[in-house]
Every structure is written in structure tokens, then in C-alpha cells.
Amino acid sequence: MTPRKALFLDRDGVVNRELSYLSRAEQVEWVPGLWDLCARARDAGFLLIVVTNQSGIARGMYSEEDFHALMAWMRDQFLAQGVEMAAYYYCPHHPEHGIGEYKRDCADRKPNPGMLLHAAREFSLDLAQCVMVGDRCSDIAAAKAAGIGQMFLLAGTEAGRCASEYVSIDKLSEVQLAEI
Numbered sequence: 382m383t384p385r386k387a388l389f390l391d392r393d394g395v396v397n398r399e400l401s402y403l404s405r406a407e408q409v410e411w412v413p414g415l416w417d418l419c420a421r422a423r424d425a426g427f428l429l430i431v432v433t434n435q436s437g438i439a440r441g442m443y444s445e446e447d448f449h450a451l452m453a454w455m456r457d458q459f460l461a462q463g464v465e466m467a468a469y470y471y472c473p474h475h476p477e478h479g480i481g482e483y484k485r486d487c488a489d490r491k492p493n494p495g496m497l498l499h500a501a502r503e504f505s506l507d508l509a510q511c512v513m514v515g516d517r518c519s520d521i522a523a524a525k526a527a528g529i530g531q532m533f534l535l536a537g538t539e540a541g542r543c544a545s546e547y548v549s550i551d552k553l554s555e556v557q558l559a560e561i
Contacts, residue, residue: 384507387467388422388558389497389529392433394516394538395553396455404443406454412535414553418514419464425558427512428504429459431469432496434519438471439479448473467504470496491515492522497529514556518543531559 393399398410419429431452437443452469459466472489479485489495501508512531513524516538524532525545532547533556550556 384505384510385428386426386510387428387430387500387504387506387512388418389500389511389513389524390429390431391491391513391515391517391520392431392469395514395535396431399516399538402437402440402442404437404447404451406451409451409455409458411458412553416462416464418553418556419459419462422512422558423464427558428467428506429464430467430500430504431455432491432500432520432523433469433471434491435471435473436475436478438473439475439483441480441483445473468500470499472496491517492519492526494523494527497523497527501527512556512558514550514553518545521545521547531557 390396393403395412398412400408422429435448438445438448456466472487474483474485474487474490476486508528509530511529513529514533515521516535518539521532521534521543533550534547536549536551
């Protein structure tokens with residue numbers, strides 16, 4: 382099978398506007414430019430994959446079932462816009478603020494690359510040909526650790542610079558899906 386490429390999107394702050402512990406469809410406000418970026422990625426042969434830390438689950442603010450219900454709704458919204466979310470990966474753990482089984486360090490929690498590596502195995506991805514768009518340094522660090530070829534940091538969440546190399550953008554329309 383020929384290796385494929387993916388556009389990895391962080392959820393909160395990139396797909397939808399940052400909202401403290403988003404858990405219901407009526408709270409979703411899409412980030413401007415999302416649908417155009419997804420259509421451009423689809424047309425360029427990228428799979429769309431969402432990767433998201435979900436400490437709200439770890440903290441007991443909503444359940445994994447609530448999260449999956451919201452993601453099913455989001456997938457339907459993507460399809461309604463003519464683009465398919467190939468998959469989503471999430472980490473429900475937090476090493477400090479988790480409750481019970483959710484209080485632990487996890488290889489999937491960004492800045493660790495676990496979610497990206499799972500996607501690479503599941504979809505036979507060439508990570509060097511993939512793109513990550515995040516709004517936090519942890520997104521960029523995970524992408525770098527996984528060997529992602531292009532990384533974009535959407536301004537507005539991080540106060541300072543991240544340690545890794547990336548392209549800083551002010552809006553999603555600035556993401557370039559160039560061949561690497």
C-alpha cells in the first residue's frame with residue numbers, strides 16, 4: 382500500500398473556538414476558514430484527522446460517552462460541508478488533574494506523539510508528508526516528536542514562542558498544503 386498523508390487538526394482552538402471544556406453540540410462555534418481548509422486538504426489528497434487532549438474527561442466534567450456523541454455530531458457536520466473526518470483520536474488522561482483511572486501520564490497526551498503514531502499505523506501514513514495545525518506548543522511538540530513534515534501554530538492561545546520550528550499563522554487560510 383502506498384503511504385498516505387494526513388492533515389492533523391487539534392480540535393479545541395483549531396476546529397472549534399476554544400471554550401473551556403466543550404462537551405455539547407450547542408456550544409460549538411467553528412473556527413473561521415475551517416471548511417475551506419478541509420476542502421483544500423481533501424482536494425490535495427490529505428485525510429482529515431482530529432487529535433485532541435480531553436482533560437475534561439479526566440477531571441470528571443463530562444464522560445467519554447458525551448465526548449463520542451459530540452464527535453459523532455461533528456463528523457456529521459464535516460460531511461454536511463462535503464469533507465470527511467477520517468478519524469479522531471483523543472486522550473482522556475491528565476497526569477495531575479485526573480480522577481481515578483484518568484489520573485496518569487499517557488503516551489497519547491500531547492506533547493507526546495502517541496495519537497499521531499496510532500493514526501500513522503492505522504492509515505499507513507507517511508508522517509513526513511503530513512501537516513499538523515495546532516494552537517498550543519504541545520501540538521507542535523507532538524508533531525515534531527512524530528516526524529510530521531509541516532507544522533502550523535494558529536495564533537491566539539500561546540503567549541510566547543514554542544521550542545520547535547513551525548509556521549505561525551493568524552488564520553486557517555494561511556495554511557499551505559505544499560508538497561513536502
